[in-house]
Amino acid sequence: MTSDGATDARLLLMQLLDPANRADPYPLFARIRRLGPLSMPESRMTVFSSFADCDAVLRHPQSCSDSMKSSVVQQHLASGAMPPRGNTPGFLFLDPPDHTRLRKLAQQAFAPRVVRALEPEIDAMVDRLLDAMAEVGSADLIADLAYPLPVAVICRLLGVPVRDEPRFSSAAALVAQALDPIMSITGAPDPQADVRLQAGAWLREYLGELVERRRAEPEEDLISALIAAEEDGDQLTADEIVATCNLLLIAGHETTVNLIANAAQEMLRTPAHWAALAADPSLAASIVEETLRFDPPVQLVMRIAGADLRIGAIDIPRGDTMLLLLAAAQRDPAMYDRAGEFRLDRESARHLSFGLGPHFCLGAPLARLEARLALAKLTARFPKARLNADPVYKPNVTLRGLATLSVAL
Numbered sequence: 001m002t003s004d005g006a007t008d009a010r011l012l013l014m015q016l017l018d019p020a021n022r023a024d025p026y027p028l029f030a031r032i033r034r035l036g037p038l039s040m041p042e043s044r045m046t047v048f049s050s051f052a053d054c055d056a057v058l059r060h061p062q063s064c065s066d067s068m069k070s071s072v073v074q075q076h077l078a079s080g081a082m083p084p085r086g087n088t089p090g091f092l093f094l095d096p097p098d099h100t101r102l103r104k105l106a107q108q109a110f111a112p113r114v115v116r117a118l119e120p121e122i123d124a125m126v127d128r129l130l131d132a133m134a135e136v137g138s139a140d141l142i143a144d145l146a147y148p149l150p151v152a153v154i155c156r157l158l159g160v161p162v163r164d165e166p167r168f169s170s171a172a173a174l175v176a177q178a179l180d181p182i183m184s185i186t187g188a189p190d191p192q193a194d195v196r197l198q199a200g201a202w203l204r205e206y207l208g209e210l211v212e213r214r215r216a217e218p219e220e221d222l223i224s225a226l227i228a229a230e231e232d233g234d235q236l237t238a239d240e241i242v243a244t245c246n247l248l249l250i251a252g253h254e255t256t257v258n259l260i261a262n263a264a265q266e267m268l269r270t271p272a273h274w275a276a277l278a279a280d281p282s283l284a285a286s287i288v289e290e291t292l293r294f295d296p297p298v299q300l301v302m303r304i305a306g307a308d309l310r311i312g313a314i315d316i317p318r319g320d321t322m323l324l325l326l327a328a329a330q331r332d333p334a335m336y337d338r339a340g341e342f343r344l345d346r347e348s349a350r351h352l353s354f355g356l357g358p359h360f361c362l363g364a365p366l367a368r369l370e371a372r373l374a375l376a377k378l379t380a381r382f383p384k385a386r387l388n389a390d391p392v393y394k395p396n397v398t399l400r401g402l403a404t405l406s407v408a409l
């Protein structure tokens, strides 16, 4: 691509950061996808937006998740423009062998068998939330269902007291925004970086104190299980326990809420879909999968080239960033028939919404279960619900999602 081409690419990506495009970024994603892979040599980044390319990057054995392997980060570190990494990151941002070791310790808590056993409890939580909505007669589906459900479940699994939720919810939201690729696209530091760093520090301190409380008095939760693993055989450090809990808490807060809300919004826009699910709860699985494809809660992921590599016809030098626009890939007409339509009868179409390969989402079975139960019960209980006001979106680009979704019940 010529340097003019690179400028055009940057301008298009800047539009992606523009909050004005948050409600419907899909026309922009389509324009980007039609241009093919966008090379931005000055930023040492390539943007992929077709299904085949995103799939190939995620499968590539030299696609890395540790940002320390980025040549831009290395340059900033060498020049002193960026301080050395102070805290252990969550294993989402690590590569083997650390990634493998830490993921293995956490994954027992999210195995399909363990998740299935949670079903009655999640079912009862949904009922309680719907009861409260019924009393009022109208609802904000975010504040009243899509947010409190996953938060209660992840707090319960980790062993974080849910009564502390109001204290850490704003910190979790700020930390989640740090996933937006602002510096990669604009080349300038994120103006909100300090606020996010402070929120991250506060959350780690909160979790650090909780870990110490559980060390003194273990309970039947994941924090206590991780402490037992630490004390048992030097498998992870105290810092890594906090980083793992932090990752799970944020992942449990900021993703499933978007899935439930995006599916509910889609059905409210097409009342036949709402009515169909209300009448037949077995449709919940298809609605959840089609929402994951059509309007994914995680819109993009990043990788660093761990070696010189080739994706399609593009050479990527070692240390370059690869930005994968999953939300664009999942409406790629080369992969899906009538890609721009939400279809209940789509035959189990493969998607990348939970990632692929070694970092495949640990919480996928849990997220699917929560969303299926919440949506089937919501529509059955309020078969005539309708949108009350225009939905409002959060500023997030990567974890794009609704801030409010008002309905009359």
Ligand code: HEM
Binding pocket: 065, 091, 092, 093, 103, 154, 247, 248, 249, 251, 252, 255, 256, 259, 296, 297, 298, 301, 302, 352, 353, 354, 355, 356, 358, 359, 360, 361, 362, 363, 364, 366, 367
């Ligand atoms: C609809 C809801 C969810 C979506 C769309 C989602 C999406 C994703 C995606 C795309 C990745 C891979 C990121 C990458 O490859 O860079 C990922 C990883 C991960 N997710 Fe989820 N997630 C969801 C819910 C959850 C929940 C409920 C949890 C658990 C509490 C969770 C925990 C994780 C963890 C721990 C990882 C890192 C896995 C690794 O690095 O090995 N996720 N998720």
